[in-house]
Amino acid sequence: MISKNQPPYYGWVIVVLAALAMLATLPGRTVGLGLITEPLIAEFGLTRIEYARFNMIATLLGTVGALIAGPLTDRFGIRITLSGTLILFGGLVMAMSQWVTAATVMAFLILTRAVGQSALSTISVTSVGKWFTKRLAIAMGIFSVIVAIGFGVAIVGAQAQIAIDGWRKVWMTIGLSVLTLGLLCVALARQRDSSHQASEELGNEAALTLREALRTPCFWIFGVGMALYGGLIASVSLFNESILQELGFGQETFRYAMAGLMTAGLLGNMVAAWSARRIGLPRVMAVSLAILTIVMLTYNHLQSDWQVIMHAGIFGFCGGVFSVLFFTGFGQAFGQTHLGKIQGCAQALAVMASALGPWWLADVQQRFGSYFFAMTSAAPVFASVAICAWFTKIPSRKSL
Known part of the structure; x- marks a missing residue:
């Protein structure tokens, strides 16, 4: 039982900081780069297949960021890794706003992908997992609400401002904001210690190592399922404006569709958190993948x-479901002790998929003159993984 004299659990401060850090990844994520895809293509005279290839190479190389960030978080703690990565990423975004050219666009894409999408995302999610065990679903629910609302507002606001001031000025403002958040985390972020943990937050006795986690079907079903979603949402986000143009819709529809995609995730968060307690996380993933199959068709x-x-x-609803799965699934299935390494490997799978997806979509569009052949041909893969996920169980040490 928690003493009345015990201060409020500091993990809730970490939840807010981690959510803000996830929002800060916007310039390095596909949904953020999607806001400046058309301006970059026009400014540097690139074709969509060239830009998709740049994006694919940058994202694949950027995967290294997740593989490095996970072990560093396990070893050095939240304050150093979270604040340091935010400060570095803020500086990169500011530099990109001023110095990117046709010759340097690849380098900046690689760096922002590695530090923003890969490293910062991994540290953000792992930070909450390090502070919570039994209340992890509640913590991640709050985290997801902040992220969903924040991304929805940021996407609409950034796109509107880009139309007025141009993408470079907006990117400079975002970079400065990210750097400021990094300095704030220097003062506020910290590692969980015995004086701040209630007994209900303990529960690492059954934690699995990275090697043990990799031997379980659960890791690969979670990893592959989330990678499929990551590749799909990356493809749609990066070329959504062009996809809607093929269907005959304009930029205003694109703007509200992107905002709806992010904000509908709130309902997905709540439904996933509620249903996970009743049917289990693997089956929640199975249902979400089945819905995505219908969406693509x-x-x-x-x-x-x-x-x-x-x-x-x-799409956004399924994104909310996958957020809960990604943020809570690995911690619940494999424990906290090696969560950084495990989460980093899962993030690497998702990042690789988000690299290959847009390149594949652009290539299919160039070959067949339409994006929708790719959607139809990928649907059976999603359906197959959905079936496998339905029969997957959360692992235990006894099953290893």
Whole structure:
């Protein structure tokens, strides 16, 4: 039982800081780069297949960031890794806003992908997992709400501002904000210690090592399922404006579709958290993958603005589900002790998929003149993994 004199659990401060750090990854994520895809293509005279290839190479190389960030977080703690990565990433975004050219765009894409999408995302999620065990679902629910609302507001606001001031000025402002958050984390972020942990937050006795986790079907079903979603959402986010143009919709529809995609994740967060307690995380993933299968098969049948926004909302709903799965699944399945390494490997899978997805989509579009052949051909893969996920169990040491 918690003493009345015990101060409020500091983990809730970490939840807020981690959520803000996840928001700070926007310039390094596909959904953020999607906001400046068309300006970059126009400014540097790139074709979409060239830009997709740049993005693929940068994202694949950037995967190293997740593999490094996980072990560093396990070893050095949250304050050093979170604040240091935020400060570094803020500086990179500011530098990109001023110095990127046709000759340096690849280098900046690699660095922002490695530090932002890979490293900072891994540290953000791991930070919450390090502070919570039994209340992890609640903590990640709050985390997800902050992230979903924040991304929704940031996407609409950034795109509107880019149309007024240009992407370089907006990127400079974002970079300065990220750097400021890093300095704030120097003062506020800290590692969990015995004086701040309630008995209900303990529970590492059954923690699995990275090698043990890699031997379980659960890791690979979680990892592959999340990678499939990551590749799909990266493809759609990066070329969503062009996809909607193929369907005959304009930029305003694109703007609201992207905002709907992010904010509908709130409902996905709540449904996933509620249903995970009743049917288990693997089956929650199975249902979400089945929904995505239907979404891909109906993409080219959208005929009105409200259908586009609703379709994007379903994407966002599934994104909210996958957020809960990614943020809580590995901690619940494998424990906290080696969570940084395990989460880093899972993040690496997702990042590789987000690299290959847009390149594959652009290549199919160039070959067949349409994006939707790719959607239709990928649907059976999602359906197959959904079936496997339905029959997957959370591992235990006895099963190893």
